[in-house]
Amino acid sequence: ExxxxxxxxxxxxxxxxxxxxxxxxxxxxxxxxxxxxxxxxxxxxxxxxxxxxxxxxxxxxxxxxxxxxxxxxxxxxxxxxxxxxxxxxxxxxxxxxxxxxxxxxxxxxxxxxxxxxxxxxxxxxxxxxxxxxxxxxxxxxxxxxxxxxxxxxxxxxxxxxxxxxxxYLDQGGESQLTIKRFLSPEKDKLETLVAALKHIGPQPGIVFCNYKDTIRRVSDYLEENGIGHGCFYGGMEQIDRERALVKFRNGTHQLIIATDLAARGLDIPELGFILHY
Structure with a gap:
């Protein structure tokens, strides 16, 4: 109204x-x-x-x-x-x-x-x-x-x-989210991230990073550890961003590493988890 x-x-x-x-x-x-x-x-x-x-x-x-x-x-x-x-x-x-x-x-x-x-x-x-x-x-x-x-x-x-x-920001009702914290024994959190992903198991999710340089570093480490994923951030070519979303939505990749660009208005249904790196 x-x-x-x-x-x-x-x-x-x-x-x-x-x-x-x-x-x-x-x-x-x-x-x-x-x-x-x-x-x-x-x-x-x-x-x-x-x-x-x-x-x-x-x-x-x-x-x-x-x-x-x-x-x-x-x-x-x-x-x-x-x-x-x-x-x-x-x-x-x-x-x-x-x-x-x-x-x-x-x-x-x-x-x-x-x-x-x-x-x-x-x-x-x-x-x-x-x-x-x-x-x-x-x-x-x-x-x-x-x-x-x-x-x-x-x-x-x-x-x-x-x-x-x-x-409507304060009218969401009771949250159905479960919030957990993973503590990293090392300043470099890459090993902890991999351990967390293995603990969570195979389900669609997003790992949010603050910077595109961090995304590249995380992506390289996940690739070394055999964890398939896509990347999504502002510095990518449009066709590469679209390809990453298509692969994520159709299940080719169950994981996407992204900046907060992916948090604004994108329709990504049935997410199993979100990790803030």
Missing amino acids: ALAEANHLVLLSPTGTGKTVAFLLPILASLDPEVTEIQALILVPSRELAIQIETVVREMGTGYKVNSVYGGIPATKDKMAIKHRPAILIGTPGRVSDHIHYENFATEHIKTLVLDEFDKSLEIGFEDQMRDILQALPNVQRRILTSATQGVKIPFFVGLRNHTTVN
């Missing part, structure tokens, strides 16, 4: 609780089928999240055209895709900012702006691009910001005025 009525909304909800559908429904209800330009813009921090939201819109069978744009592929391919204007455009701030700079689409018909996982976009350095994008949107009437993090400061340039906040 708040999503349908509020013009400026901050939606705080844990990852995997349906935020995407929640903000898509009022967007779809507000689209004008007579308008042939982009009417809603959704900014996301990663290519994977852009693709995922695009897939959700297509699966809803709305009849409205939707496209996603992001780095890792030639911008000319984007330009061809959006030549026939979508009603909804999803993209990473860097690529969307480039398209606006080169006037590849009109912005005056964009009435709804969604900043999905906006704190993550700010964290990874998209603030300048986001500011440029907002300055290029003269007629935005509705702003929706989503996050899975409590207490994140909203930048002034977003232009929220008298906004409504819907907070």
Whole structure:
């Protein structure tokens, strides 16, 4: 109800609780089928999240055209895709900012702006691009910001005025998670990690690392110990990231080593465990 009525909304909800559908429904209800330009813009921090939201819109069978744009592929391919204007455009701030700079689409018909996982976009350095994008949107009437993090400061340039906040972060009920701590006798935790994985046994899981250099080091050690896995972090080529996710989802790999890029908005069902290295 708040999503349908509020013009400026901050939606705080844990990852995997349906935020995407929640903000898509009022967007779809507000689209004008007579308008042939982009009417809603959704900014996301990663290519994977852009693709995922695009897939959700297509699966809803709305009849409205939707496209996603992001780095890792030639911008000319984007330009061809959006030549026939979508009603909804999803993209990473860097690529969307480039398209606006080169006037590849009109912005005056964009009435709804969604900043999905906006704190993550700010964290990874998209603030300048986001500011440029907002300055290029003269007629935005509705702003929706989503996050899975409590207490994140909203930048002034977003232009929220008298906004409504819907907070589901503290309403998760009783947790079904079992939390365990593995103590490493050595500062180098690689042997402890392998021991923990063997203790947990064969089930799908994610090992989170803080840095991509750590991922490479962990990956090399797991490979030496015959533990199959994939890797997922921001410095990888898009095709390699997508391949890693496909292998993880189809069971080729039961383990993926990742930065927190994999924690934001990716649909990875039936996880058996998560290890924070």
